[in-house]
Amino acid sequence: MPATRRDHKVLFTPGPTEVDPEILREMARPVIGHRGVEMQQLIKDLTPRLRPLFGTRAHDIFLTTCSATGLWEAALRNCVARRVLVPVCGAFSERFYEVALACGLEADPLHVESGRAVQAQGIADMLATGRYDAVALVHNETATGVTNSLSEIAEAVRRQGDVVFLVDAVSSLGGIPVEVDRNGIDVCLASVQKCLALPPGFSICAVSQRALERSARRVGKGYYLDFVRLKSFFDRNLPMATPSVSHLFALRAQMKRIEAEGLEARYARHRVLADLARAWASARFALFAEDKARSNTVTCVANTRAIDVARFIQELAARGFAISNGYGRLKEATFRLGHMGDHTADGLRELLGAMDAILSEVFA
Numbered sequence: 001m002p003a004t005r006r007d008h009k010v011l012f013t014p015g016p017t018e019v020d021p022e023i024l025r026e027m028a029r030p031v032i033g034h035r036g037v038e039m040q041q042l043i044k045d046l047t048p049r050l051r052p053l054f055g056t057r058a059h060d061i062f063l064t065t066c067s068a069t070g071l072w073e074a075a076l077r078n079c080v081a082r083r084v085l086v087p088v089c090g091a092f093s094e095r096f097y098e099v100a101l102a103c104g105l106e107a108d109p110l111h112v113e114s115g116r117a118v119q120a121q122g123i124a125d126m127l128a129t130g131r132y133d134a135v136a137l138v139h140n141e142t143a144t145g146v147t148n149s150l151s152e153i154a155e156a157v158r159r160q161g162d163v164v165f166l167v168d169a170v171s172s173l174g175g176i177p178v179e180v181d182r183n184g185i186d187v188c189l190a191s192v193q194k195c196l197a198l199p200p201g202f203s204i205c206a207v208s209q210r211a212l213e214r215s216a217r218r219v220g221k222g223y224y225l226d227f228v229r230l231k232s233f234f235d236r237n238l239p240m241a242t243p244s245v246s247h248l249f250a251l252r253a254q255m256k257r258i259e260a261e262g263l264e265a266r267y268a269r270h271r272v273l274a275d276l277a278r279a280w281a282s283a284r285f286a287l288f289a290e291d292k293a294r295s296n297t298v299t300c301v302a303n304t305r306a307i308d309v310a311r312f313i314q315e316l317a318a319r320g321f322a323i324s325n326g327y328g329r330l331k332e333a334t335f336r337l338g339h340m341g342d343h344t345a346d347g348l349r350e351l352l353g354a355m356d357a358i359l360s361e362v363f364a
């Protein structure tokens, strides 16, 4: 992020995040039709590129023109027949639960104290009742800066047998390993405006054979995001309805950039960014998330100095940066730094420097 680029606010928000100019240019390409060979080639090129990102060899990959909220509905409506368990550890996981209810499904929340991670044992205990046929988990809770342990929770889900594992990897996919196959994830979903650093309005998911079998038996799952219908189109490398073609161009370009960086290097870069953000925050404020569960893509800073967060954000805006206030109930109690996508350590240091300047000049 060059220091000179101040024609807009550089986004250090935990979604949307800063989009590279190269990607913005891809979005401006001339539109192509969505029923022709060019489109088929585009999708055929994209699908295998997305598999390593998800960590899956054989799941179906669907590219959907809606934000991840649409895929929350899709995962739940296609896969839950009896009752879904939704661990709630912040505002996003709470909304995942609310979406289940809004879809008319039987659902129970499993509440965890804000700032803490979901414990696998709690899930195992609930599943042992035999009431559930699905678990819907937010991997990285963007409201609190907590990353839940996929491997431990996956183990609890796997032990229970025929329980499908639905995972929101919206603010982790591309920044923190998700490992769909290794973790037995049936539906893994993400928007593209978080760690993939594309403009918002598009989403992707990986769907297992088992999820498709569930979907085939479900009625009342709707049309637009019916997994069986989506598969019948994507098997032919075609979108089901008119997609955001511009996003497909941008995603292809971004996947090439991600491959050039290398996934491991990308995850390592996110770890470096998180270390910088956490060191800054703990020296000046405190970290909201519990130790060992702190996210590598978003840092939730506890506002221990009781600064006026709205004013802080305003001052940062004047210096060309955007960060986020706390989410929902945490609005003034915290503020959040998104360090996901294509951000670099130098770029983040600029933000941290600007925040220090404001702290000493405005909040001294």
Ligand SMILES: *Cc1c(COP(=O)(O)O)cnc(C)c1O
Binding pocket: 015, 067, 068, 069, 070, 092, 138, 140, 141, 142, 168, 169, 170, 171, 191, 194
């Ligand atoms: C941003 C976010 C969402 C919502 O995604 P939309 O693209 O706005 O629908 C869901 N879950 C998590 C964890 C998020 O960070």
